[in-house]
Amino acid sequence: MLLIHCPYCDETLPEVEFTYAGQAHVVRPADPSSTSDSEWEAFLFLRENPKGAHYERWRHLHGCGRFFNAVRDTVSDRFLTTYAAGAPRPDLSDLIERAK
Amino acid sequence: MNAPLHSFEPSVLIETAAARVSRAAPGARLSLQARGDLPPLNAALGLDLPTRIGRRARAGALEAICLGPEEWMLHAPEAQAVEILSACAEVYASRPRSLVDVSGRETTFVIDGPRAAELLTLGCARDIDGIAVGEGRRTAFDGVTVILWRDGETSFRMDCWHSFAPHVQHLLEIGCRELAAETI
Ligand SMILES: [Zn+2]
Numbered sequence: 324m325l326l327i328h329c330p331y332c333d334e335t336l337p338e339v340e341f342t343y344a345g346q347a348h349v350v351r352p353a354d355p356s357s358t359s360d361s362e363w364e365a366f367l368f369l370r371e372n373p374k375g376a377h378y379e380r381w382r383h384l385h386g387c388g389r390f391f392n393a394v395r396d397t398v399s400d401r402f403l404t405t406y407a408a409g410a411p412r413p414d415l416s417d418l419i420e421r422a423k
Numbered sequence: 424m425n426a427p428l429h430s431f432e433p434s435v436l437i438e439t440a441a442a443r444v445s446r447a448a449p450g451a452r453l454s455l456q457a458r459g460d461l462p463p464l465n466a467a468l469g470l471d472l473p474t475r476i477g478r479r480a481r482a483g484a485l486e487a488i489c490l491g492p493e494e495w496m497l498h499a500p501e502a503q504a505v506e507i508l509s510a511c512a513e514v515y516a517s518r519p520r521s522l523v524d525v526s527g528r529e530t531t532f533v534i535d536g537p538r539a540a541e542l543l544t545l546g547c548a549r550d551i552d553g554i555a556v557g558e559g560r561r562t563a564f565d566g567v568t569v570i571l572w573r574d575g576e577t578s579f580r581m582d583c584w585h586s587f588a589p590h591v592q593h594l595l596e597i598g599c600r601e602l603a604a605e606t607i
Binding site for chain 2: 331332336338339384385386387
């Protein structure tokens with residue numbers, strides 16, 4: 324079982340308390356009616372599928388209830404970091420350096 | 424609800440050498456969500472809402488636990504609910520928030536006895552000892568969202584939704600018997 328650090332509870336807790344919630348940092352266009360069809364399609368449907376570090380959302384469902392962001396390695400399942408929703412994307416090279 | 428009504432009366436459900444599980448008497452349960460300045464709400468409640476997740480506060484018979492950022496559960500005797508709701512309604516204009524009476528939604532199991540903490544590990548993946556005496560947490564018990572209150576080293580309360588209560592109760596009863604069988 325994975326252990327996940329919730330940035331709101333500030334505790335490292337079992338995976339069963341959490342749910343996965345898709346790719347992080349997907350920003351809804353401020354003015355949807357002025358976007359092209361392909362921009363709108365990208366917002367709605369196009370997601371990354373990296374082999375390695377993935378910026379993704381999780382929710383501490385059976386806990387504080389909050390959504391937060393995480394960077395997880397999709398190969399090893401290792402969490403490089405978790406951080407509050409709304410916080411800027413952490414720099415990947417720093418994270419990888421720290422994880423060594 | 425698929426359990427007979429009499430099973431929701433306060434009573435001891437099972438008692439073995441390992442632990443005892445009882446159903447707590449019904450009471451008022453209020454779900455509170457608020458952000459920003461808490462002092463006006465604290466004044467209305469007559470209690471300082473804890474701001475760290477898992478911390479609790481008590482004023483007389485009113486008890487509060489912080490479940491998440493900006494979220495609390497309040498427990499009080501049934502008769503006090505109207506009073507709390509109206510006191511908070513008075514500060515609503517300056518402190519918008521959500522305060523919902525969920526008394527009818529949940530029930531509470533009281534779990535105590537020498538191996539009470541071990542009994543909880545039957546359904547809780549998290550480390551029970553990470554919850555200090557006098558604190559609590561919302562967590563999962565065999566997939567069911569519950570609020571665990573740790574009242575003592577070997578004394579807990581577990582709030583869960585009525586619809587899950589028969590399942591939770593059954594599991595706790597099995598656990599009580601299994602742990603007692605081990606000790607013989
Ligand atoms: Zn949390």
